Amino acid sequence: MTINETQDEIIEEFALFDDWADKYEYIIDLGKKLKGLPEEQKTEDNIIKGCQSRVWLNARFENGELFFDADSEAIIVKGLVNMLIRVLSGHTPNEINAADLYFIDKIGMTSHLAQTRSNGLASMVKQMKNYAIAYGLKA
Amino acid sequence: MITTDILDIQKIRADFPILNQEINGKKLVYFDNAATTQKPTAVINAIAHYYNFDNANIHRGIHTLAERATRDFEASREAVREFLGASSIEEIIFTSGTTQGINLVASTFGRKFIKEGDEIIVSGMEHHSNIVPWQMLCEEKGITLKVIPVTEQGELDMEAYENLLSEKVKLVAVNHVSNSLGTINPVKEIIALAHEYGAKVLIDGAQATSHFNIDVQDLDADFYAFSAHKLYGPTGMGALYGKKELLNAMPPYMGGGEMIKDVSFEKTTYNELPYKFEAGTPNIADVVALKTALEYADALGRENIAAHEDMLLSYATEQLSEIEGLRIIGQAKKKVSVLSFVIDGIHHQDIGVLLDNQGIAVRTGHHCTQPLMQRFNLLGTSRASFAVYNTIEEVDRLVAGIHRVKKMLL
Structure with a gap:
């Protein structure tokens, strides 16, 4: 599935919810399902510091594709991270680098990327792209 | 239902247009007053009036507008003097807020009078703005920073x-009220004890001024800093009180216009107090509007405001205490209307996001008091803080909101 196909799939899933609580319950559920990172990978190197909650991101490069694992202390952030991984993980650095993550806006989660949230999610997207740039240069 | 109020809260709410709106489809409940209070129409109008009718640069102009702007600017200084109980307007310096007031003292009093080997005392419940300026000074000059520990109840030990305390201590810098816990600290006692050793005391009054009357002479404070925006006034301005003999002995803070008497390339002489510390064109409109904010609170009666807030705090404390898994952080005997809490198994950010979706604004995080959070082994808390326009019904909304958050997350 391409990055945009996954994004469209998520947008369709969210179209089913007509109130904020259903939407957030779904995200919370996604957060609970994200397997996260083992404690030894929650290192200072992997941390993306936000004012509100910490996010850890780990990247693996296998057969020309980039895979992400991540974790957060906050469950809603974890749910959003789950979706980001679903969209970006397993693609080539070039694809990830070029990705326009329009699904975040379409599902009404743009405020979570806003600076005021300071939750590290925007930094997380940036860090994923940085990994893509770095591995893209290596590849 | 508690209805012992002297104040007509619904009438007061009508003075704050921002409150009358929906957030995420629900009527706004604004419980982030310790971060900043909302502004009454009178304050908003004062700013507009200044720019519409009186705007001019102050002090040196001889035209009518300059005179009007200067008159209103200085009238605000007199209002602040009266509010703080200072003996002279020379002791009132306008700043950009509490942070600048503290930095001013660190950069001038600190640099001149505190030397290598000396000590500065702060408390374990300070806002970063009353820690970092002193750390910077300590690093620069080889001064030692000592910290008053905080008890489990959230009081100073x-x-x-x-x-x-010892003869080595040259300055004690503590807050009057803790922004994270709401604790009212015994600053009069703290000051008296420091003075026994010849140390000067700076009080960070940012969280105190909206809740009760201040009397710097009764406290015998050497410096007292506050921000206008926490007491119904505009953002980006505040004032620093300093005892005249100290301010006179201190070197200027920033160089520029207004703070000088005469400038030549050979020698510049500095202006008198308080202008010596007010370089550049100040935030005139907001200074003028601060007077309006002080008058607004005076008209309601500060005791009445405090009584209403105390009622909200005790009701909220009682209601929140009944929520299973919820722990109130900061149980000092004397508190202002600040309620910090954590819920077992739930990250504060999730609480903040889910309350916001219900139209309820609280603050979550470390509240710029990371050392205090570390003291309680916390990453952060959720904090509800009440102002004069808040109601019992709104507290009920918060309680229902927290129950909903718990149901969604646990």
């Missing part, structure tokens, strides 16, 4: 404080 006064016995430990007395033990920290």
Whole structure:
């Protein structure tokens, strides 16, 4: 599935919810399902510091594709991270680098990327792209 | 239902247009007053009036507008003097807020009078803005920073404080009220003890001024800093009180216009107090509007405001205490209307996001008091803080909101 196909799939899933609580319950559920990172990978190197909650991101490069694992202390952030991984993980650095993550806006989660949230999610997207740039240069 | 209010809260709410709106489809409940209070129409109008009718640069102009702007600017200084109980307007310096007031003292008093080997005392419940300026000074000059510990209840350990005091201590910098816990600190006692050792005391009044009357002479404070925006006034301005003899002995803070008497390339002489510390064109409109904010609170009666807020705090404390898994952080005997809490198994950010979706604004995080959070082994808390326009019904909304958050997350 391409990055945009996954994004469209998520947008369709969210179209089913007509109130904020259903939407957030779904995200919370996604957060609970994200397997996260083992404690030894929650290192200072992997941390993306936000004012509100910490996010850890780990990247693996296998057969020309980039895979992400991540974790957060906050469950809603974890749910959003789950979706980001679903969209970006397993693609080539070039694809990830070029990705326009329009699904975040379409599902009404743009405020979570806003600076005021300071939750590290925007930094997380940036860090994923940085990994893509770095591995893209290596590849 | 508690209805012992002297104040007509619904009438007061009508003075704050921002409150009358929906957030995420629900009527706004604004419980982030310790971060900043909302502004009454009178304050908003005062700013507009200044720009519509009186705007001019102050002090040196001889035209009518300059005179009007200067008159209103200085009238605000007199209002602040009266509000703080200072003896002279020379002791009132307008700043950009509490942070600048503290930095001013660190950069001038600190640099001139505190030397290598000396000590500065702060408390374990300070806002970063009353820690970092002193750390910077300590690093620069080889001064030692000592910290008054905080008890489990969220009060200062006064016995430990007395033990920290010695002839080496040149300055004690503590807050009047803790922004994270709401604790009202015994600053009069803190000041008296410091003075026994010849140390000067700076009080960070940012969280105190909206809740009760201040009397710097009764407290015998050497410096007292506050921000306008926490007491119904505009953002980006505040004032620093300093005892005249100290301010006179201190070097200027920033160089520029207004703070000088005469400038030549050979020698510049500095202006008198308080202008010596007010370089550049100040935030005239907001200074003028601060007077309006002070008058607004005076008209309601500060005791009445405090009584209403105390009622909200005790009701909210009682209601929140009944929520299973919820723990209130900061149980000092004397508190302002600040309620910090954590819920077992739930990250504060999730609480903040889910309350916001219900139209309820609280603050979540470390509240710029990371050392205090570390003291309680916390990453952060959720904090509801009440102002004069808040109601019992809104507290009920918060309680229902928290129950909903718990149901969604646990």
